[in-house]
Amino acid sequence: MNWTAILAIYKFEMSRFFRTLLQSFISPVISTSLYFVVFGAAIGSRIDQVEGVSYGAFIVPGLIMLAVMTQSITNASFGIYFPKFIGTIYEVLSAPISFLEVVMGYVGAAATKALFIGAVILFTSSLFVELEIQHPIAMVGFMVLTCLSFALLGFIIGIWAKNFEQLQLVPLLIVTPLVFLGGSFYSISMLPPVWQTITLFNPVVYLISGFRWAFFGMADVPIGLSLLAIGGFTALCLVVIWWIFKTGWRIRS
Template sequence: MNWRSIKAIYVFEMTRTFRTILQSIVSPVLSTILYFVVFGAAIGGRIESVEGVSYGAFIVPGLIMLTLLQQSVTNASFGIYFPKFIGTIYELLSAPVNFIEIVIGYVGAAATKSIMIALIILATSTFFVDLRIEHPVWMVAFLLLTGISFALLGFIIGIWAKNFEQLQLVPLLIITPLVFLGGSFYSVSMLPEGWRTVTLFNPVLYLISGFRWSFYGVSDVPIAVSLAAVALFMSACLGVIWWIFRSGWRLRP
């Protein structure tokens, strides 16, 4: 394992983030705080608690997960797409660097940035509501697993995309609606039976439910099912990336 090449890619990506700190960190944090204020004030006044948790505190895990998923996908997809766009991807592919090292560098940097933003939002939310974290180890585990998994998905999207429009297609039209419909602002138990069944087919539900369980000990699905869903999704992404580098799909002319 060439740790020097991994470090070079990782440091380059992290440096790019801090050069554009307003866009990379401050903007998503402010957007999430706006979500929190609007939903907490508009809906929280009508819903006192959900499953024994105040509504303001109940939506915090969902807001963190919303930002984590969006930022993981966006950071990883742009990180690998930009070398394709300017043509330097061929220099990287011809260098004595294994594809595993390339993935670790780009995905590791994207996951680090998204988890860092998620932790900032978590700290900021304590100024608005009283939070408790019953399972801090599992909370960190879900952050890491989710951040890495969706950074892998973003890496795939960055290779698949042929232009900047396609780069934004999945985060805006797929990831965000799935998060909103995945119980980020409500409990699945509040839905009618038919919609509850439909919601169970939303893969993001299992991520949000498991993450919320690490806070309050309540979940819409069993915690073991949530962990299995994350593991299955990560395995699928790793399999696709392995196939991409083996076949050269969208990497070589």
């Protein structure tokens, strides 16, 4: 394993993040504050508790998942698309490093950025509501796995995209609606039975449910299914990336 090459890619990608650190820090704080004003104050005042948890605290895992998923995809997709756009990707492809080392550098940096945003939102949320994390190790584990898996998805999107508009297509039109419909701001047990069944086909449900379990010890689906879902999604993304590098699809052409 060429750790020097991995670290070089990682540092290069992280340098872009630190150049806009203030923007990266303020944006999630403002967004989280607005969510708490709208959902926590306006709607939360009409909802006493959800399964024994105050509504303001209940939406925190969903807010964090929404942010880390979109940030992971956005950072990873732009990180690999920009070298492809300006032509420097060929320098990476011609270097004596494997596709796994390339992926570890780009995806690792994107996941790190998303983790930072998640931590910022968690801290900001604690200023609005009282949080007690029952399973802190599981919480960190779920957040890390989510950042890594969606950074892998973003890496695929960055290779697939032919222009900057397509980079935002999946996060805005697919991921964000799935998060909103995946129980981020409500429990799926509150839905009619038919819609509960339909919602279970949304893969994001399993991620949010597992992450919420780490906070409050309750989940809409068994924790084992949540781990299986995120593990299977990560494995699928790795297989797709392996195929991309093997065939050179939209990289060498």
